[in-house]
């Protein structure tokens with residue numbers, strides 16, 4: 001079995017050759033960061049992931065979480081890993097040194113975290129949620145709340161969660177029933193039940209701070225009446241020591257298909273009327289505040305998807321090179337032909353390439369979104385910062401939904417490459433497939449993300465965000481159409497892009513007329529098309545850069561126009577092989593995926609409403 005989980009060369013390509021993250025290091029905020037620092041961090045992240053997180057991955061799955069006498073225990077091996085992860089400073093690497101962080105750009109920490117996501121995602125949920133909850137307090141808490149909770153959470157001493165879901169309030173958060181009753185001292189008494197709470201209880205930390213959505217008694221129904229409260233498992237004394245139990249009881253731990261090392265809990269708040277919560281931010285702003293945590297969490301779900309997909313892909317390539325089965329197609333009639341590694345079979349090569357292009361495209365999109373977050377912090381003018389913020393808002397649902405949909409197929413295809421062995425737990429790919437599935441469900445189901453894209457994000461700021469994104473894609477088309485080696489493939493990107501714009505305009509024109517149901521009904525296929533065009537843009541942009549570098553290598557080695565010499569060089573020069581692979585990715589994606597986009601757009605414009613109009617009774621006999 002291979003320990004390679006991530007293509008480190010591609011990471012560096014995206015960061016430095018494609019995005020040009022060095023631009024960030026020129027800004028005062030990131031003045032201490034350099035390429036050398038990034039390389040060092042990348043090495044450290046990979047070491048920790050491979051040496052500590054990875055060995056605990058399969059064991060964590062087999063052992064799962066246990067619930068005994070009202071207490072939850074995580075897999076034993078997670079304790080040591082947690083200690084090492086926190087000590088190495090990864091929990092809040094992107095935060096300012098003022099709060100205990102390392103002040104790194106999000107694009108850089110995103111790249112480093114890819115190793116951890118690929119090595120052991122269920123473990124990573126514990127520090128991930130802790131970071132998210134602490135950051136929420138940093139953004140919206142009072143100085144007192146920061147002193148009381150945030151620093152200790154950033155230091156990894158206390159955990160964090162996010163508590164939205166209830167039995168009757170999943171996608172419809174506004175239906176929640178948890179109540180907050182005012183107490184004379186300004187705190188609130190919290191009563192209610194939250195379900196499916198990731199890391200809701202565990203024994204990795206001595207306390208857990210829950211940001212909880214609830215409605216203050218008398219506030220209006222729906223999302224407008226929701227506030228957010230900080231509810232510790234144990235109350236915190238003025239001197240920072242732990243006080244009384246805060247009446248937050250674990251009712252259950254779910255038995256799940258995957259991510260078994262992550263404790264998914266039912267939490268009962270205030271069964272005995274003794275659960276105290278503190279308001280975070282202003283009253284009735286709860287959902288808006290929680291969105292700040294959810295944007296980060298949704299990018300992380302994208303990273304989870306990338307982590308599973310890259311690990312599944314790297315394993316599949318490794319296996320395909322080793323597994324001997326069948327004869328080469330050109331030896332079909334030779335009874336004495338030797339059996340070959342399955343990577344020699346065209347269908348396996350096509351499967352691997354399909355996986356490769358999606359892994360690379362998703363990687364570029366997620367790192368770019370991290371880069372946009374950085375630029376939103378350090379750009380010089382408010383207009384520029386607004387532009388980058390707008391791109392983040394637009395891309396977040398795509399990072400979450402598109403990545404998780406495609407990652408499932410990458411993991412499923414990895415199982416196909418392994419054949420029967422892939423279906424068995426002796427090999428890791430079946431676990432990637434099981435662990436990956438949840439990504440399409442939590443943090444807002446993919447169905448809801450697609451509605452968010454179509455219903456809110458496309459029209460946000462009068463369409464300025466989507467026009468900015470389209471502008472970036474158009475630039476890539478203009479550039480790659482000039483590149484002799486890829487211009488035929490760039491034409492597919494142009495065709496897909498024009499079809500997407502046409503469909504987007506069509507949706508906009510339907511507006512609030514009776515036809516508004518068409519975008520709602522087709523939000524999911526629209527998201528897929530939108531994602532395909534974005535991925536196509538990143539792959540084509542990468543191919544343009546790679547082709548130029550490849551041509552430089554050919555020139556420096558004097559191979560001239562000889563196809564044979566070029567191929568021989570690619571076999572022996574790793575950089576040449578890498579760049580050749582980047583060009584291949586863009587070409588394959590263009591022909592395999594982008595070529596179908598126009599027809600999909602036309603099909604949506606056809607305006608079929610059958611799924612809405614068909615009677616409920618007709619769905620089954």
Ligand SMILES: Cc1cc2nc3c(=O)[nH]c(=O)nc-3n(C[C@H](O)[C@H](O)[C@H](O)COP(=O)(O)OP(=O)(O)OC[C@H]3O[C@@H](n4cnc5c(N)ncnc54)[C@H](O)[C@@H]3O)c2cc1C
Pocket residue numbers: 161162163164165169170171172195196197198199256264438441442443444445446447448
């Ligand atoms: C392992 C795991 C971990 C989780 N972790 C957390 C956590 O840490 N914190 C937390 O608060 N929650 C968490 N959740 C809950 C998760 O976010 C919800 O399951 C999810 O939001 C969907 O809610 P639901 O399960 O009630 O499904 P429902 O809301 O009942 O949805 C069922 C289906 O109907 C669709 N649907 C519902 N409403 C609409 C609509 N208006 N339009 C179109 N389609 C619609 C959905 O897309 C979905 O396909 C977790 C869940 C799991 C399984």
